[in-house]
Amino acid sequence: MTTPQEELLPGTRRALLHRIAVAQADGRAPSLVAAVVRDGRAVWHGARTSVDGHAPDENVQYRIGSITKTFTAVLVLRLRDEGALDLEDVLEKHLPGTGAGELTIAQLLAHTGGLAAETPGPWWERTPGSLRPELADVLGEGTALHPAGRRHHYSNPGYAVLGALVERLRGAAWEDALRREVLEPLGLDRTSVRPQAPAAGGWAVHPWADAMQPEPTEEYGPMAPAGQLWSTTGDLARFAAFLMRGDARVLSAETLREMGTPATPAEVADLTEGATYGLGMQIQHRDGRVLVGHSGSVPGFLANLTVAVADDVAAVVLANCTSGPLLGQVGADLVRLVAEAEPRVPEPWRPLREVDRSVLELAGPWYWGTSPSVLRVTADGLVSLGPLSGGGRRSRFRPNGDGTWTGLEGYFAGELLRPVRRPDGTVDHLDLGSFVFTRQPYEEGTAVPGGVDPEGWRGIG
Structure with missing residues (x-):
């Protein structure tokens, strides 16, 4: 359960509820749930409409799409911190025979390897993973669309490759490594590869009529590390708290800061939007804040996790529709509402313990x-x-x-x-x-490169 909502002021809670209500109504989402994290714990949960006849709470699962990539990146960074790999290692060193072996692990994490955005063949998110049983089926032929390291080109298959890398080095399925190394230590018992009741169904909403039809729920096979996970606002709130503070059992705060540091050459369009990418984390500048996290989108579901580290505030927003509400903007607005209405109280100033x-x-x-x-x-x-x-x-x-x-x-x-x-x-x-x-500008007698004019400072005359 979340921390009592009385921890936020009534006016703040009202503003948060109003924001998600507008998003759900204007975006025509069958349901929308959200949570806000502050000081390392969830302090607010909100929901609009229903799932199976009941208002969804923080325990109802939604598919989270590409937020899965951040979980996969955490597994890769754990391997780096343990010394099992270096981010500048080429893939071939650890996972030979892929056809993309000249790419570095860092390039795959940051989407700068030049790989295609999607898999060959039919739309992978709406067809069974059995159509792509092997990694070669995910990458296809002619893997490079752009020179490696030259530009950011988002690649879903790149994260399938990283999932396979985790499996090779751990000697275990990606799903098992994720559960053992991340989900269980962080207490994310409602995050899973397959839906576990209660779970929302995914819907497509007709663009010109208030009508819906269900979307298929497929197993993604080798593509699972790019977008397979289901989770809840409760679990993602705990994950957001981890991304802000770190956890010695999973990853340090220092490594998480590295994940949230720009690692890609930004495109002109991205610069206009103030967006770039780190190592498994999207980075944006909105409302004068640096926001890190990730969005997610698969047929039937939208998801967003937004963290403002400087404000110590995060937001999670989930909806069960293929398109509609702009959850990235909703998440940024939830963060802004809390940060501005109830700004972070700074730690007290304290003097040095000892003076050197x-x-x-x-x-x-x-x-x-x-x-x-x-x-x-x-x-x-x-x-x-x-x-x-x-x-x-x-x-x-x-x-x-x-x-x-x-x-x-x-x-x-x-x-x-x-x-x-x-x-x-x-x-x-x-x-x-x-x-x-x-200590003084161009101080005489100090080792200033090029020396100091012996006559020193003077006027014009």
Whole structure:
């Protein structure tokens, strides 16, 4: 069960209900369910109309389509974190004979391998997987439509390949590995490859009449890792909480941040929409927020999982119709409603537990050329360096234990920050990837590349 809904203010709950009611009515969805996650747990659940004569709750299954890909990506990243593979490994190293062996695992995860969007032959989502019993039937001939690594081209068969990779390295079916490594540790007991009652039926709604007909529910065979799963708002709320915080039994928060970091060259159309793709995660910029997660669409069902990590808010929206409500926009709106009506209360400021004087000595203003920057020492054990005001290059740095620091983001991600000391032990300057930061602009006597004019600063005259 979800946490009591009284945790959200009445006005917020009313706004959330209104938003899904409009989506269900305007989108003409047979039913629509949603949940909101905050502080790591579900704080609201809403539903419109009925499934089998009853209002659907957080335990009714819907098919979630391509949200399945995020689950498959989690399995692949687990293998990477265990050292069983490297993301830059070519597929042939671990899964020979596919015909796509020159592609890297990272390219498959990010849809940059150039593979076709769909399988050869009939529409795979509306025909039995027995028509494609082997991986070769999924990939077909002439697998590359685009040069590998050059552009983002969404590929469902690419995730079938990743599912086969998991099976090869685990020596177990994708379904079994998923259950053992992800579903059971996270308590997702209502997420499954096949529907388990209570489950919604999938419907096609006539575009010009208020009439419906049922959609077929097929087994996808080798394509299952791309879109087979069924789940509930209750389970996906728990999965969203995991994506925000990590779980040592499954994946670390650091690896999940990597999954939600852009890994693809964005198309012009994607840039216009503020959208890109990470490693099994879609990334969008909406309402001034970075949203990660995934959408899903198979005949009879629509699904969306949206996470705003900075706001610590996530939304899940499911509907049992082939087309209609724009669930990506609904999910973004649910996140925005909560984040704006009840903004996250920041953690209290706390001082450092211990002061390292060799680090404290680095704090304060520094100059790159004539541009003033400031280095701050923070209670989380990191330092940050960025412009004193306005925009520009900035990053946090983690200590390496030898007096140097490594950049964590932006232009300086992975770059080494090294305090250079004089013979008496005092700091002469900071070296950051060959950039020299001095205590005064072009400080005389410091190792400024190209030297400092011996006459120093002067006026015009």
